[in-house]
Amino acid sequence: MCVDKAYLSQNAPGEPADTSITKGYQWARDFALANGYVPKDKINSCHLFASALGGDGTRGDAPFPRGMRCTPRDGTKTGPPWRCSSPTTSGSSTTSILRMGESSTWEFSGMPTSRKSPQGLHHDDGRKKDMHPDVEVLVRLMPPHEGAGGIIDWSRAQQAWGIGFPADYKEFVSVYGAGSIGAAKVGDFLGVMVPEVSPDGQPDGSMDEETKTARHDWAEDFADKPEGVTLGAEHVVAWGVDSAADLLCWLTEGDDPDAWPVVIYSRSRDAWFVYQCGMTGFLRRLFQAEFDEYPLSFSGPEVDATLRFLTHAEERRIRQSGRDPWNDATL
Numbered sequence: 604m605c606v607d608k609a610y611l612s613q614n615a616p617g618e619p620a621d622t623s624i625t626k627g628y629q630w631a632r633d634f635a636l637a638n639g640y641v642p643k644d645k646i647n648s649c650h651l652f653a654s655a656l657g658g659d660g661t662r663g664d665a666p667f668p669r670g671m672r673c674t675p676r677d678g679t680k681t682g683p684p685w686r687c688s689s690p691t692t693s694g695s696s697t698t699s700i701l702r703m704g705e706s707s708t709w710e711f712s713g714m715p716t717s718r719k720s721p722q723g724l725h726h727d728d729g730r731k732k733d734m735h736p737d738v739e740v741l742v743r744l745m746p747p748h749e750g751a752g753g754i755i756d757w758s759r760a761q762q763a764w765g766i767g768f769p770a771d772y773k774e775f776v777s778v779y780g781a782g783s784i785g786a787a788k789v790g791d792f793l794g795v796m797v798p799e800v801s802p803d804g805q806p807d808g809s810m811d812e813e814t815k816t817a818r819h820d821w822a823e824d825f826a827d828k829p830e831g832v833t834l835g836a837e838h839v840v841a842w843g844v845d846s847a848a849d850l851l852c853w854l855t856e857g858d859d860p861d862a863w864p865v866v867i868y869s870r871s872r873d874a875w876f877v878y879q880c881g882m883t884g885f886l887r888r889l890f891q892a893e894f895d896e897y898p899l900s901f902s903g904p905e906v907d908a909t910l911r912f913l914t915h916a917e918e919r920r921i922r923q924s925g926r927d928p929w930n931d932a933t934l
Contacts, residue, residue: 632696632821683744715738735771737883744890745910748917753780753797760798764840766804766820768798769853771883772842782914784886786904790929791913792846803867813841827874829866839866842882847871847900853882871900 643750688890734742753776776797781919785791799808806814820826822836834856843851850868854877863879865885876898878885888894892906913928915922921928 624904649652702824707817722760735774735883737771737881737887740887741775741883741890742778744887745912746872747779747912748914750917751779751782751912751914752777753914756800763800763804764798766840766855769863769881771861771881772906775883779912780914782912783918784910785929786908786910787930789904789908790846791918792901792903793843793851793913794845795843796841810841813844813850814839814852815839817852817868818888821875825873826868829875832866832875832877845899845901851882851885867898869898869900916922 609631621835638749747918757768757773775795779795779817781797783791784793784795794809796808796810798806798810798815801807807924817839821828821839825894832854834854836857839852840855841852843852845851848870852866852868853860853863854866855863861881863881865880865882867876867878868874869876878888878898880888881893888897890906897903912931916927
């Protein structure tokens with residue numbers, strides 16, 4: 604089955620066939636990237652969804668990732684689900700399952716078709732890749748909405764920014780994307796940023812702006828630094844900012860991004876504080892009230908409040924519909 608314009612016109616009525624991206628397509632792109640593939644090289648681009656994955660949408664081959672050998676699991680020559688194998692560098696092959704699921708979605712090795720209940724990514728042979736434990740807790744506390752999640756070219760981001768990025772942060776971005784965290788009554792109180800890259804290959808966007816602010820404040824000694832920390836301003840990289848203008852950053856000490864601590868500039872206390880945990884560990888502890896002293900200037904929602912994460916696009920969509928994104932009320 605080729606998911607082309609004709610198919611979408613019949614199965615996605617009311618949506619422009621040339622722009623429709625139905626459920627599951629971004630998951631397929633996540634899967635390709637998570638397994639080290641370049642999507643446009645591995646996903647057959649005769650399909651519209653393949654164009655979204657990075658292909659040019661012009662090829663007319665079989666509806667499988669290029670380089671894979673696929674046969675129907677029921678032994679016939681027609682109809683998915685398919686069992687696909689692809690060569691590995693060792694000469695052996697790995698196996699994954701590609702099938703057309705409900706709601707016109709492609710599923711790889713049992714991957715979920717919605718980010719409402721992420722279950723982690725999978726290896727080619729179907730073995731589940733364990734979700735980072737802190738991300739798993741966050742998903743339980745703050746389920747991502749339909750269509751959440753971001754696709755980042757991490758190789759390009761690393762080259763532009765001159766650093767790697769922690770694995771837990773990259774997984775958070777794949778599940779949630781860039782956007783805001785909030786709750787009823789308090790609204791959005793914490794924004795999470797992603798590393799953008801300008802057309803000429805330089806750091807860009809809100810993360811770049813907040814990182815410059817953080818580095819300036821760190822270098823100018825506007826606030827007390829953590830005792831014993833002697834690293835220069837170039838080791839401060841912002842990943843978040845709250846509604847009180849606190850800066851949430853990494854302190855990039857050492858060569859292992861997964862070992863970087865979080866460093867926070869608190870406006871209310873006019874000081875920097877280091878927390879020996881990663882970005883998602885910090886958020887988990889924040890939301891579960893595990894800090895002896897609340898680390899942010901903004902007091903935040905009640906511990907039992909229902910937390911929400913909204914991408915910028917989803918928040919904008921809700922506002923344009925005339926509703927308050929955080930209190931579910933008419934504006």
